[in-house]
Amino acid sequence: MIKVENLTRTFGPKVAVNNVSFSVGRGEILGFLGPNGAGKSTTMRMITGFIPPTGGRISVGDHDIIEEPIAAKRLVGYLPENAPSYTDMTVWQFLNFAAELRGFRGAARADAVKRVVDTCFLNNVVHQSVDTLSKGYRHRLCFAQSIIHDPQVLIMDEPTDGLDPNQKHEVRNLIRRMGEKKAIIFSTHILEEVEAVCTRAIIIDRGTIVASGTPADLKARSENAGVLSIRVSGLASDQIRQKLEDLAPVKRAALAGGEGSSLVHVRVYPKSREQNGELRSAVADLVARERWRVEEMHAEEGRLDEVFRSITMPDTRVGVR
Amino acid sequence: MNEALGNITAIAKRELVSYFSSPVAYVFLVIFLLMNGFFTFMAGGFFERGDASLIAFFIWHPWLYLFLVPAAGMRLWSEERRLGTMELLLTMPIAPWQAIAGKFVASWLFLGLALLLTFPVWITVNYLGSPDNGVIICGYFGSFLMAGAYLAITCMTSAMTRNQVIAFIVSVVICLFLILSGWPPVTQLLESLDMPTIRDLAASFSVMTHFDGFQKGVVAFRSLVYFGTVIGFCLFTTGVILRTHRAG
Numbered sequence: 001m002i003k004v005e006n007l008t009r010t011f012g013p014k015v016a017v018n019n020v021s022f023s024v025g026r027g028e029i030l031g032f033l034g035p036n037g038a039g040k041s042t043t044m045r046m047i048t049g050f051i052p053p054t055g056g057r058i059s060v061g062d063h064d065i066i067e068e069p070i071a072a073k074r075l076v077g078y079l080p081e082n083a084p085s086y087t088d089m090t091v092w093q094f095l096n097f098a099a100e101l102r103g104f105r106g107a108a109r110a111d112a113v114k115r116v117v118d119t120c121f122l123n124n125v126v127h128q129s130v131d132t133l134s135k136g137y138r139h140r141l142c143f144a145q146s147i148i149h150d151p152q153v154l155i156m157d158e159p160t161d162g163l164d165p166n167q168k169h170e171v172r173n174l175i176r177r178m179g180e181k182k183a184i185i186f187s188t189h190i191l192e193e194v195e196a197v198c199t200r201a202i203i204i205d206r207g208t209i210v211a212s213g214t215p216a217d218l219k220a221r222s223e224n225a226g227v228l229s230i231r232v233s234g235l236a237s238d239q240i241r242q243k244l245e246d247l248a249p250v251k252r253a254a255l256a257g258g259e260g261s262s263l264v265h266v267r268v269y270p271k272s273r274e275q276n277g278e279l280r281s282a283v284a285d286l287v288a289r290e291r292w293r294v295e296e297m298h299a300e301e302g303r304l305d306e307v308f309r310s311i312t313m314p315d316t317r318v319g320v321r
Numbered sequence: 322m323n324e325a326l327g328n329i330t331a332i333a334k335r336e337l338v339s340y341f342s343s344p345v346a347y348v349f350l351v352i353f354l355l356m357n358g359f360f361t362f363m364a365g366g367f368f369e370r371g372d373a374s375l376i377a378f379f380i381w382h383p384w385l386y387l388f389l390v391p392a393a394g395m396r397l398w399s400e401e402r403r404l405g406t407m408e409l410l411l412t413m414p415i416a417p418w419q420a421i422a423g424k425f426v427a428s429w430l431f432l433g434l435a436l437l438l439t440f441p442v443w444i445t446v447n448y449l450g451s452p453d454n455g456v457i458i459c460g461y462f463g464s465f466l467m468a469g470a471y472l473a474i475t476c477m478t479s480a481m482t483r484n485q486v487i488a489f490i491v492s493v494v495i496c497l498f499l500i501l502s503g504w505p506p507v508t509q510l511l512e513s514l515d516m517p518t519i520r521d522l523a524a525s526f527s528v529m530t531h532f533d534g535f536q537k538g539v540v541a542f543r544s545l546v547y548f549g550t551v552i553g554f555c556l557f558t559t560g561v562i563l564r565t566h567r568a569g
Contacts, residue, residue, distance in 0.1 A: 011569045049411075050408050051567045051568065052568055070414045071414075074414040078409070080405060080408040084404050084406045084408060085409075086339060086404070086406055087404065088338075089339060089342065097334075097335045098413075100327070100328075101331055101413040101414070101415055102413070102414065129342070142409075145409070
């Protein structure tokens with residue numbers, strides 16, 4: 001549905017987006033990650049046709065955003081950053097206005113407004129002025145505006161920013177539900193959101209795509225992916241570490257806590273990621289042989305925030321292989 | 322075309338709603354009417370003239386509009402930029418010119434309403450004497466066109482900045498130029514410098530020159546062209562400003 005090719009955007013001498021290409025199909029939810037100022041919002045603004053690109057092509061559906069802006073915009077619902085809305089209107093007036101610009105007239109308009117009021121839980125505030133709404137309601141209002149025409153493409157710039165945990169949960173569920181039939185792009189700072197909602201994620205930094213893949217793929221790039229964490233009681237820490245490091249697939253075993261106490265926590269790093277399986281069975285054998293009292297043992301999945309940090313701030317390496 | 326009209330109407334309607342949902346519109350109307358009354362009856366010497374016409378009423382309009390029209394129009398685009406709603410509006414499936422036209426039409430209608438509410442002056446003059454109502458209608462028409470020209474200028478300055486105060490001041494300055502270039506003291510000065518061509522050129526740029534005819538009941542084609550050109554040019558420039566702003 002969305003195809004972005006070699007997209008570039010400069011603001012004076014500053015390159016905001018540099019040669020970015022990706023595509024999003026129906027049924028996909030693409031998470032856009034990146035530090036502030038990485039070019040996420042700029043990219044989204046170009047896809048929605050708000051600002052023109054300096055170079056490259058964007059098509060939505062089969063429509064080029066530059067050559068057929070109106071046809072392309074018809075397919076898109078857009079929730080801009082900070083969820084702007086006209087503060088001097090009531091919720092009902094605002095949604096009617098949005099519906100009218102989307103081409104709904106008469107009864108169709110009333111239906112469309114009613115539908116999004118229900119979907120976005122705005123029933124309590126329909127006749128309230130936008131001025132008087134809390135941030136959460138304003139967010140939902142702007143979100144309601146973006147889905148009023150049941151668009152095939154939905155683009156959301158930080159849709160859960162400033163919401164309380166319950167509202168975040170609601171919005172995520174809504175996105176996931178709509179992602180079944182639509183092509184969705186959303187940007188966020190919250191990494192757990194990407195894991196919870198996205199089918200695919202792109203990390204963008206200083207205008208270029210630095211990583212892309214499913215959330216699981218990305219997590220596997222973390223240094224901690226495949227690391228075995230093990231808690232043993234009743235033994236000295238040095239002894240445990242030594243025995244573990246003697247195993248063939250083990251690169252090193254690091255003490256993670258419990259030094260000097262009776263419960264020792266050790267993290268065991270495999271020599272390479274392919275040896276994860278061997279590592280697990282080797283450690284299990286060791287435990288059985290030595291009759292250690294193991295309180296807990298699990299393989300770590302890797303953490304997205306580590307990957308994110310190590311990719312976007314390479315100087316403070318957390319470690320990605 | 323039907324669709325374009327629908328979009329323009331939707332935007333104009335929204336703009337009118339936002340005028341009347343705050344006290345701004347009512348404050349504006351009251352001030353406009355009070356000042357009109359004051360200038361017509363006190364400063365303009367409506368009664369002392371002993372003349373069954375609304376000259377004393379219309380003569381102040383270029384000066385009244387100088388402050389009141391920018392005040393009514395300064396928020397048109399700057400507010401849109403400040404709130405960030407411009408991003409919403411311009412990502413809707415509409416052409417930018419439809420948004421510009423819609424907003425302009427709404428404000429112009431609002432100014433038209435303010436002008437219509439001065440009808441007691443018209444009743445007064447008809448009660449006291451028997452004026453030529455054709456001339457008065459012509460004066461109203463000219464006044465409305467002049468308000469449109471000022472408004473288009475305000476539209477343009479409003480698109481330049483997110484700050485309403487700056488938009489207001491810049492439009493007042495531009496409108497002041499359009500008044501002064503045809504203001505008798507200035508034209509007389511140019512005349513005394515023996516530069517008739519420059520005087521005529523300067524005067525032809527002025528709203529004063531063109532509004533003058535309407536007050537006297539003359540609808541000159543060149544005046545229609547003048548007001549039409551100012552409105553068209555300023556709205557076109559608004560579009561260019563909005564585009565360059567987005568293009569960075």
